Amino acid sequence: MVNSSILLKEYDLKVTPQRVAIVDELYKHGHMNIDELYKNLLEKFPSISLATIYKNINAMVDKIFLNEVKIPETKSVYELAKEEHSHLVCQSCGKIEDIVLDTTLLQNSLKGVSNFKVESTELVFSGVCQNCQ
Amino acid sequence: MVNSSILLKEYDLKVTPQRVAIVDELYKHGHMNIDELYKNLLEKFPSISLATIYKNINAMVDKIFLNEVKIPETKSVYELAKEEHSHLVCQSCGKIEDIVLDTTLLQNSLKGVSNFKVESTELVFSGVCQNCQ
DNA sequence: CTGGGTGCAAAGTATTTGCATGAAC
DNA sequence: GTTCATGCAAATACTTTGCACCCAG
Numbered sequence: 001m002v003n004s005s006i007l008l009k010e011y012d013l014k015v016t017p018q019r020v021a022i023v024d025e026l027y028k029h030g031h032m033n034i035d036e037l038y039k040n041l042l043e044k045f046p047s048i049s050l051a052t053i054y055k056n057i058n059a060m061v062d063k064i065f066l067n068e069v070k071i072p073e074t075k076s077v078y079e080l081a082k083e084e085h086s087h088l089v090c091q092s093c094g095k096i097e098d099i100v101l102d103t104t105l106l107q108n109s110l111k112g113v114s115n116f117k118v119e120s121t122e123l124v125f126s127g128v129c130q131n132c133q
Numbered sequence: 134m135v136n137s138s139i140l141l142k143e144y145d146l147k148v149t150p151q152r153v154a155i156v157d158e159l160y161k162h163g164h165m166n167i168d169e170l171y172k173n174l175l176e177k178f179p180s181i182s183l184a185t186i187y188k189n190i191n192a193m194v195d196k197i198f199l200n201e202v203k204i205p206e207t208k209s210v211y212e213l214a215k216e217e218h219s220h221l222v223c224q225s226c227g228k229i230e231d232i233v234l235d236t237t238l239l240q241n242s243l244k245g246v247s248n249f250k251v252e253s254t255e256l257v258f259s260g261v262c263q264n265c266q
Numbered sequence: 267c268t269g270g271g272t273g274c275a276a277a278g279t280a281t282t283t284g285c286a287t288g289a290a291c
Numbered sequence: 292g293t294t295c296a297t298g299c300a301a302a303t304a305c306t307t308t309g310c311a312c313c314c315a316g
Contacts, residue, residue: 014315016271034305049273054306056271070203072255088249099247105238106256114232115263116221122205122257123239130248147290149296167280182298187281189296 002027002080011065018048019056023080031069031077031087031096071096071124086123092132135160135213144198151181152189156213164202164210164229204229204257219256225265 004023005015013019018041025040026032032040034053041048057078060066066078071089077096088097103121110116137156138148146152151174158173159165165173167186174181190211193199199211204222210229221230236254243249 014270016315018272047273050305051274051307052272055308058307059271068205070205072201072203072253088247090249091252097247097249099243101239101242103239106234106236109234110232110258113234114221114230115266116223116230116258117261117266118258119224119260120205120258122255122259124255125243125249125251125253126255127252128250133248133250147295149290151297180298183280184282184299185297188283191282192296 007065011060011063013059013063013065018045018052021045022053022056022060026066026078026080030098031079033075033077035075037078069096069124070122072126084121086125088129089124089126090129090132091126092128095129095131097129140198144193144196146192146196146198151178151185154178155186155189155193159199159211159213163231164212166208166210168208170211202229202257203255205259217254219258221262222257222259223262223265224259225261228262228264230262 002023004020004027007023008015008019021041021044022037025037029036034050034057037057038048038050038053041053057066061068061078065081067081069077069079069087071077071087074089074094079098083100085098085100086103088099090096101123103123107118107121110118135156137153137160140156141148141152154174154177155170158170162169167183167190170190171181171183171186174186190199194201194211198214200214202210202212202220204210204220207222207227212231216233218231218233219236221232223229234256236256240251240254243251
């Protein structure tokens with residue numbers, strides 16, 4: 001379990017029950033889109049508004065506390081920021097897994113053919129997860 | 134130059150001037166978002182409607198004739214389908230370049246740690262292009 | 267106390283749909 | 292002639308904004 005309050009404070013975000021719940025949900029599920037988040041938070045906060053979700057998500061993304069992950073054919077999901085990693089997206093069940101892969105070889109082969117200066121690498125594998133195979 | 138009419142026919146899409154223009158624009162620019170496409174097509178077709186653009190883009194994506202490319206922090210762009218490739222996105226000028234990289238090494242290292250069956254790989258490098266450096 | 271967060275309602279933006287007309291085949 | 296695309300208007304979906312009230316610090 002994470003201590004969401006401390007995390008929020010570290011990112012200069014006022015600690016409110018709604019925000020704590022957002023962080024808890026994301027920690028629990030790893031990746032969620034806006035609708036899933038809203039639906040789940042409604043159980044704890046029957047009068048929470050979508051505007052609150054959007055404002056908080058945007059604030060957290062601005063503070064680089066959350067990342068938005070854009071995935072082919074699907075809505076964006078959000079995740080707590082952490083070390084750079086890739087995503088495995090199951091086309092069958094929709095599950096998204098994180099995986100840390102070394103991309104230095106790839107970046108080296110890129111250097112061989114281009115002068116592009118890489119700041120960040122976004123890598124999404126779509127396919128079928130172990131469970132669904 | 135591509136022969137857009139023939140391409141459209143190959144993908145079972147009726148050949149209309151609007152569609153030909155969409156293909157020509159995408160061929161010329163490589164990657165465009167909906168607004169850019171609309172803005173450019175308005176010059177040739179002053180009464181073209183956004184609905185037409187959306188309907189055609191969706192039809193072409195369904196036929197796997199176009200790809201939608203989702204890029205961090207930006208609107209999606211569309212490109213003519215072709216061999217799998219990666220994208221270099223310049224955070225300074227916004228330019229998007231295609232680049233073909235061999236991802237087999239990467240997929241092999243993935244195999245080492247996961248049973249995920251990869252169907253497709255989406256790879257986007259964000260950074261600074263040669264011109265902007 | 268003060269600044270900022272919340273929820274509501276409204277506005278703004280993006281995308282889709284239904285339909286009458288017209289063009290492609 | 293039949294099928295399907297176009298453009299318009301309306302509907303729906305998604306996201307942001309303004310504001311009054313309230314809570315965290």
